[in-house]
Amino acid sequence: xxxxxxxxxxxxxxxxxxxxxxxxxxxxxxESVEEVIRVIRDEAPGRVCVEIDASRYRTMTxxxxxxxxxxxxxxxxxxGFLLLANLVLSSFQRRIGKDLGVNPGEEMKAAIATAxxxxxxxxxxxxxxxxxxxxxxxxxxxxxxxKMLAALLGSAVTREKLTEEQIEGLKNKSALxxxxxxxxxFLPSVKEVLIDERDRYLATRIFExxxxxxxxxxxxxxxxxxxxxxHRLEEGTVSGDVSEIETLPxxxxxxxxxxxxxxxxxxGLLVGxxxxxxxxxxxxxxxxxxxxxxxxxxxxxxxxLSHPFTILIAFVxxxxxxxxxxxxxxxxxxxxxxxxRKPRVIDFENLHEDILSFRGFFRxxxxxxxxxxxxSSVGSAIGTFIGIPYLTxxxx
Numbered sequence: 001x002x003x004x005x006x007x008x009x010x011x012x013x014x015x016x017x018x019x020x021x022x023x024x025x026x027x028x029x030x031e032s033v034e035e036v037i038r039v040i041r042d043e044a045p046g047r048v049c050v051e052i053d054a055s056r057y058r059t060m061t062x063x064x065x066x067x068x069x070x071x072x073x074x075x076x077x078x079x080g081f082l083l084l085a086n087l088v089l090s091s092f093q094r095r096i097g098k099d100l101g102v103n104p105g106e107e108m109k110a111a112i113a114t115a116x117x118x119x120x121x122x123x124x125x126x127x128x129x130x131x132x133x134x135x136x137x138x139x140x141x142x143x144x145x146x147k148m149l150a151a152l153l154g155s156a157v158t159r160e161k162l163t164e165e166q167i168e169g170l171k172n173k174s175a176l177x178x179x180x181x182x183x184x185x186f187l188p189s190v191k192e193v194l195i196d197e198r199d200r201y202l203a204t205r206i207f208e209x210x211x212x213x214x215x216x217x218x219x220x221x222x223x224x225x226x227x228x229x230x231h232r233l234e235e236g237t238v239s240g241d242v243s244e245i246e247t248l249p250x251x252x253x254x255x256x257x258x259x260x261x262x263x264x265x266x267x268g269l270l271v272g273x274x275x276x277x278x279x280x281x282x283x284x285x286x287x288x289x290x291x292x293x294x295x296x297x298x299x300x301x302x303x304x305l306s307h308p309f310t311i312l313i314a315f316v317x318x319x320x321x322x323x324x325x326x327x328x329x330x331x332x333x334x335x336x337x338x339x340x341r342k343p344r345v346i347d348f349e350n351l352h353e354d355i356l357s358f359r360g361f362f363r364x365x366x367x368x369x370x371x372x373x374x375x376s377s378v379g380s381a382i383g384t385f386i387g388i389p390y391l392t393x394x395x396x
Contacts, residue, residue, distance in 0.1 A: 304372040
């Protein structure tokens with residue numbers, strides 16, 4: 001049986017004779033960094049677990065080699081949405097950290113540095129970030145992805161500054177519960193992957209340690225979930241096998257079929273127009289589809305301040321790519337923009353600063369390509385939802 005003792009930031013669990021100390025941090029707080037160092041020194045644990053994976057730690061300590069990233073290749077691999085989401089999330093964290101003078105993840109680096117200084121073994125206990133992001137992305141539909149990106153972009157470019165007191169206030173558990181409930185209502189599938197699955201993964205990795213006393217440095221929002229999973233693991237009501245959440249789930253049959261429904265509907269409407277009134281009706285419907293679909297995608301490219309030829313390409317390509325679910329117009333426009341406005345060395349050098357502002361996102365050629373990809377895709381999607389009912393009305 002386990003005992004639990006909780007303070008404002010520290011939760012002590014006694015599980016099977018072992019002591020597990022969960023230290024909840026605010027991620028971008030000077031006080032959190034100082035507290036991490038103090039707790040590890042005072043507790044002198046046999047092991048320190050940190051809520052970070054090895055690849056993220058390397059990026060934080062060695063930096064991200066953006067120059068080696070081929071943005072056109074990323075778009076061809078259908079990872080444009082994922083990369084943009086990653087960048088705007090990084091922007092949000094960096095903006096808060098810049099306001100407070102603390103870089104995101106500084107408390108995790110402090111935990112590792114302190115453990116190394118004291119000769120204490122440490123473990124990277126979080127799931128690989130790429131696995132987490134790809135699982136979250138795969139669980140979201142097109143509009144879910146856009147809702148998430150819109151929310152992240154709004155947070156990334158807002159001018160509102162958060163005070164240090166507000167950040168420290170995130171340690172309040174009732175406030176965190178409210179945030180999680182809001183996230184669950186907004187995008188339940190994403191909340192499950194980003195929060196619930198990681199709670200389980202972190203708890204399992206912490207539970208697997210064998211030392212008599214363990215300090216686990218985790219975000220305050222994970223403490224409650226990790227505590228529940230640790231109790232369940234001790235009671236044996238859940239398995240310690242987390243392999244099922246370490247891989248990308250295969251697409252469902254519905255996800256494979258749905259993308260082909262729209263081309264079939266459009267083709268059916270055009271055939272219906274031809275059978276009803278001949279080529280005159282069919283050509284009129286094709287022209288309407290091109291104007292609506294191509295026009296809205298081109299408008300999205302225009303709003304993204306794309307190169308004139310990219311806007312033209314969006315108009316021409318969008319009606320065609322809508323009939324082929326294997327390629328989206330955003331891939332075409334993004335690659336075109338990358339060709340006409342190839343990212344420069346200065347764009348990669350200034351990337352971390354440029355993503356802190358709305359203007360910077362557009363000014364930097366690297367992120368601008370992703371904005372072109374995003375807005376032209378949204379325009380194309382809107383064109384589909386407007387165009388199909390309009391063609392149906394013409395046929396009726």
